[in-house]
Amino acid sequence: MRWFRRIGMLLGAAIGFVLTLWAAAALYFDFTFPRLRVVVALLYLAVIVRAIVYLRRSKLVLAVPVVGFLVVLGWWLTLKATNDGDWQPDNAQTASIDFNGDAVTVHNFRLCTYKTEADYTCEWQTRSYDLSKLHAVDIFITWWGSPWIAHPIVSFDFGDQGHIAMSIETRDLVGQSYSAVRGFFRQYALIYVVTDERDVILLRTNYRKGEEVHIFRTNINPETARKLFGDYAARVNQLHNRPEWYNAVTNNCTTNIAVSAAQANSRRTRLDWRVLLNGKSDEMMYEHGGIATGGLPIARLREQAHINSVAQKVGNDPEFSRLIRVGRVGFPEAGAAAGAN
Structure with missing residues (x-):
C-alpha cells in the first residue's frame, strides 16, 4: 500500500505540474494586457508554489494546482475570437x-x-x-x-x-x-x-x-x-x-x-x-x-x-x-x- 501511495503521489504531482505549466503559459501568452503577461504568469507560479508549501502536509496539497488550473481555464474560455484585426x-x-x-x-x-x-x-x-x-x-x-x-x-x-x-x-x-x-x-x-x-x-x-x-x-x-x-x-x-x-x-x-x-x-x-x-x-x-x-x-x-x-x-x-x-x-x-x- 505504501508503494501505491507513493506512485499515486508521484502521478498527482506530475499532473499538477502539467496543469500549472499550462495555466502559467496561458497567462503568459493570452493575458489581456500584454505588458503584464510576464508579471501575471510569475505571480501565478509564486502563489501556487506558496500554497503547496503551506499545505505540504495536508491532503489538500494536490488540489492546489487543480483549483488554480480551473480558475485560469474559466477565465481563458471567456476569451472570444474576432473577425476584426489588422490581418495579413x-x-x-x-x-x-x-x-x-x-x-x-x-x-x-x-x-x-x-x-x-x-x-x-x-x-x-x-x-x-x-x-x-x-x-x-x-x-x-x-x-x-x-x-x-x-x-x-x-x-x-x-x-x-x-x-x-x-x-x-x-x-x-x-x-x-x-x-x-x-x-x-x-x-x-x-x-x-x-x-x-x-x-x-x-x-x-x-x-x-x-x-x-x-x-x-x-x-x-x-x-x-x-x-x-x-x-x-x-x-x-x-x-x-x-x-x-x-x-x-x-x-x-x-x-x-x-x-x-x-x-x-x-x-x-x-x-x-x-x-x-x-x-x-x-x-x-x-x-x-x-x-x-x-x-x-x-x-x-x-x-x-x-x-x-x-x-x-x-x-x-x-x-x-x-x-x-x-x-x-x-x-x-x-x-x-x-x-x-
Whole structure:
C-alpha cells in the first residue's frame, strides 16, 4: 500500500505540474494586457508554489494546482475570437458560400499570385459552380521537416468548372507567424481559405522552401462528395459569422477534416492517433480504403503522388490542376498506376 501511495503521489504531482505549466503559459501568452503577461504568469507560479508549501502536509496539497488550473481555464474560455484585426493580406477576407438548389456562389474566393512567398497580390472574387458537377474529392498533403506533422488541403473537383481548394489554417495578423507552442493557446483565429489550386498549392511547391506536396484521389463517391462540400460550406459560413480560435490539438486542419468526413459518411468521427500526428494521415486513409491505391504499397503510392517537380515546371499555367494530376494513381489520365514525379 505504501508503494501505491507513493506512485499515486508521484502521478498527482506530475499532473499538477502539467496543469500549472499550462495555466502559467496561458497567462503568459493570452493575458489581456500584454505588458503584464510576464508579471501575471510569475505571480501565478509564486502563489501556487506558496500554497503547496503551506499545505505540504495536508491532503489538500494536490488540489492546489487543480483549483488554480480551473480558475485560469474559466477565465481563458471567456476569451472570444474576432473577425476584426489588422490581418495579413492573404487573410484579409473570410469566405462565405450560398446555395440556391444546385447553384453554388462562393464569395471572397481567394486568388493570390506570387513573386516570392512574401511578395504577392490577392484578388477576392465571386465565383459560381454547379453542385451537380461535383464528382470527386482530392486531398493534398504537405510535409516539411518532421514526418509526423503535415498539412492537408481538400480539393473539390467540379469537372470543367475547375476545383475549389479549401485549406484550414491560422488567420494571421500583420507581423504574426505560426508557432507550434502558441498554437496551443488563443493566439490565432481559425480560417477556411477557399481558393484556387494555383494559389494554395503553387505557394507550397514553388515559393516556400522545404515543403513537399503530394496529391491523392479519395474514394469518395459523388453523393458523399456533395455532402462533404455542404459540410465544409456550413463551417465556412459559421466562421464567417462567428469566428473561432485555432487550437493545435482540438480545432485544427486535421480534426476539422475528420469531423466533416464523418458527418458526410453519417458515422462517428474515427478515433485514430494519426488524426493528431497527421504526417501519417495518408497511411491512415490507405489502411481504411479512403484513397485510390492502384494496388501500390504505401511507400510507392506516396512517391508517385509527389508533385513538386511538375508544379515547378508548370508554374502558373491555367492548366495547372490538370497537369499536376497526369500519370497519378486514381485520376482519369493515370491509367493503371504510376507516372513520373
